[in-house]
Amino acid sequence: MAVSGVSLAASLAPVDQHYLLEARQMQALSFAVHIPLVAFAISFPAMVLFVEWMWLRTGDQLYQTLARRWTRVIVALFAVGVITGTVLSFEMGLLWPNFTGTFGSVFGVGFAIEGFSFFLEAIFIGIYVYGWGRLSPRLHLLSGVPIVITGITGSLTVISVNAWMNHPGGFRLQDGRVTHVDPFKALFANTYLWHELVHMYVAGYIVSGFILAGCYAFARLKGRWGRYERTALAIPLTVAALAAPVQILIGDWAARDVAKAQPTKLAAIEGLYSTTRGAPEHLLGWYTQDRVKYGIEIPHLLSLLAFHSWNAKVQGLSAVPASERPPVNIVRIAFQTMVGVGTLLALIGVVYIAIWIRRRRLPESTWFYRALVACGPLAVVALIAGWVVTEVGRQPWVVYRVMPTSAAVTGASGIPVGYAVLAASYVVVASGLFWVLRRLARAPLDLPSSDPSVDPVPA
Amino acid sequence: MLLQSLPLVFVLMGVALYTVLGGADFGAGLWQLLAGRSARGERIREYAHRSMAPVWEANHVWLIFVLTVFWTAYPEALGSIASTLAVPLFIAALGIICRGAAYAFRAGATSARESGLIDTMFSLSSILTPFALGAAIGGIATDRVPVGNAAGNLFTSWLNPTSILIGVLAVTTSAYLAAVYLAADAARDGSHELELAFRTRALVAALLAGAVAFGGLFIVKADSHRLFHSLLSGRALSGVIASALAGLLALGLVQRRRFEAARYLAAVAVAAIIAGWALARWPTILPGLTVYQAAAGHDTLVWVIACVLVGGAILFPSLALLFRLALTGRFRAAEHAAMDATSHAPSDSRRGLLVRSAIACLIAGFALLNVAEAGWAHAIGVVCLLCFIAIAFRAIIFGALGATATNK
């Protein structure tokens, strides 16, 4: 399908938007802020509920303290998640009116269900947060369950939209009008959805697990290492340590789906110019003049990984005209960053589990805790890098091989102004959030003082 | 026909609910700003914050509901509106960022100076947002938003007499709704002083809103003759009259301190004016674009309607629960958790079993997801891998938590 073949609803004709790049960056910025918060929103409540459940079962006050303190963190993160998500919803209309105007009827149902999910999530977060001390413990624990469920359904539906953009179906184009729309088929009967959902969901646990563990590892390095810190470290770290190795297997599945549905994206990920049998894989390096320079070549690996066969044919970038190729180096570097970090996190996880199995205790080396402090930010980097692979790898299309991003953009002027203002307000919000979380972390622990093990222990 | 109009009815209901519930939320910010720095002002600000904090997120999501249903059911109209009215919508988005951030930040404030600063940011954005949204509505009402990608004027579409009028009206109505909500809350709390303070504010705001609405008719007449006529004739007129009557009645109820009933009547007033306006325009959404032309295809509409109905059936009971909790605080006081001395760490033989099943899940997951090719195999493989995480977590965590008690 040629780019010019995309005629749209006549009234919403493509315009010549001078600031397309700024619009894309504004969208990317908004995602880069929203998605790490969302990673917490889908995983953190389940961990808090686990801690609360431990409190109910053991009556140990320490768990209650921990659950309550974590709840306060959720409140702050959720508020910022809500506003950044609202900005994204606005941007669908403000930046990409042609996209929403042309295909809203195809993917909109996904966002409508998402809206309900987040509605319920907001309601039950309100009940859970303000129900501490007002509801009976059991009822309170129960009121947290919908938060976990709506987190799943919310991410399911929003990712179904993204999966549709990457692998569109469930509609026909006739004279520039979208017809024969089947929202269910478009959104949920899409094979592309499942790897994205599972990969993102597991990523949520990896990100929040390593960031939380990193915070308490930092406390240990600072000499605070009571039972409270040890408990607060062990729970998220155990989750993340188990999830990280599994993420590699899921990532492999994602890559094979990409190979099938979006060969050009795969070619960009690997920097493969011509269609090749038994294609090699390159670690590191830089793509220039139609090939990867300075990389470490591993023969046949790409064919083997993507198609499970020594000599499988892998389609190269040259199969599509230059105007239809994504920026190769961005995609490639993002991919290698994600995989590199993912491998590192999995190794840390395996070390933790191995030490536990062999010695039945937490690791003792200071180096382990130093590494753990670094793992939190690294996990966020992997998360964003993964989305860069998906989204930038899809360029120049907003709806893969149906609508180019340039045809989706708004005709309104002033995008750079909006971009600058939004960026400035995100800087304010991010620094404010950091400030609040530090304040919450410094609030004195209200633990029963009879428990001797909570006294600060110098490392 | 019904199929194509029903989603718009949902959207308008969402707008009405957002005006009433979200409006109370915005108005609370205005009262915080006007409360001043005295000790009494401090109490008012604190109270306004405390009553809204549990419900603001839920109040806010009505806006998301309106947006998503609208862009699904009438995509072309949304594309036109969002591109022409980009400026006020962007301002509203900024306001929403600041407000939400203020809620998040207030948890960390420890001194009066800090919370005062945060409240100011909150208040200013609470005025800006309803004004911008009201101004956007004004642009649509006066037909300044044509169909097309940014086809209308970016500034006069929302900086015109009617838009400014509706923006101001949105702010004053919000102030009124907030004062009534807060007065009701204070009455339930038995805080007489605050109740009276908010009642006075409610009465003042109501008179102000009424005056703006009445005087505004002349502004509308001068600015958009068509809108003026359609509001004061035929189907719309009954809506306008109903709205005015409900507003007056609500005022009387506030005076007699029947706040709960006053809130419902205020909601009726808002709904009536929105319904009147919609009827006056029906079936036009934008100039030259009717509901029937703008509506998405059959399947999409069926899906949207089904989603709204099913979603609503889950949503409203939950919402009622939240408001009951927030408003009455009448749930049982906390009991202590059951003391349960038995250890939860699995016994050694049980743990061995858990470890073996975890490893089995991992291997099966790998084989099905990463070696096999079929879709069904992948599905089972994913489930196996997730089970691996869950079972291994179970096997490790209790021991690890036990170890934390002794470990250094």
Ligand code: HDD
């Ligand atoms: C903590 C985060 C994290 C980690 C450790 C990994 N990933 Fe990832 N990856 C993501 C987080 C992520 C994500 C959540 O950001 C993405 C973006 C879109 C998606 O579905 O997941 C993603 C996308 C993504 C895609 C593109 C999918 C698409 O375009 O639809 C591939 C091929 C991989 N990943 C492969 C891997 C591999 C082989 C990894 C092995 C180490 C890996 N990922 C680790």
Ligand code: HEM
């Ligand atoms: C649920 C759906 C979506 C998800 C999860 C998603 C995710 C992302 C992410 C994470 C990025 C890049 C972040 C970065 O570079 O730091 C991105 C970029 C982008 N997204 Fe999406 N996106 C989604 C939907 C959309 C929609 C609806 C549009 C609009 C039409 C869109 C258009 C873009 C564009 C144009 C970029 C910038 C690409 C570039 O910089 O070259 N995406 N998206």
Ligand code: HEM
């Ligand atoms: C085009 C893309 C997206 C849009 C338009 C969007 C929109 C929104 C909106 C409007 C909210 C706030 C809901 C509320 O007010 O309570 C929100 C929150 C949330 N979003 Fe997104 N979102 C997008 C991408 C994503 C992605 C990729 C995920 C991934 C899983 C996600 C998951 C969530 C979750 C879990 C929340 C819950 C609240 C929180 O953050 O704490 N969203 N989103």
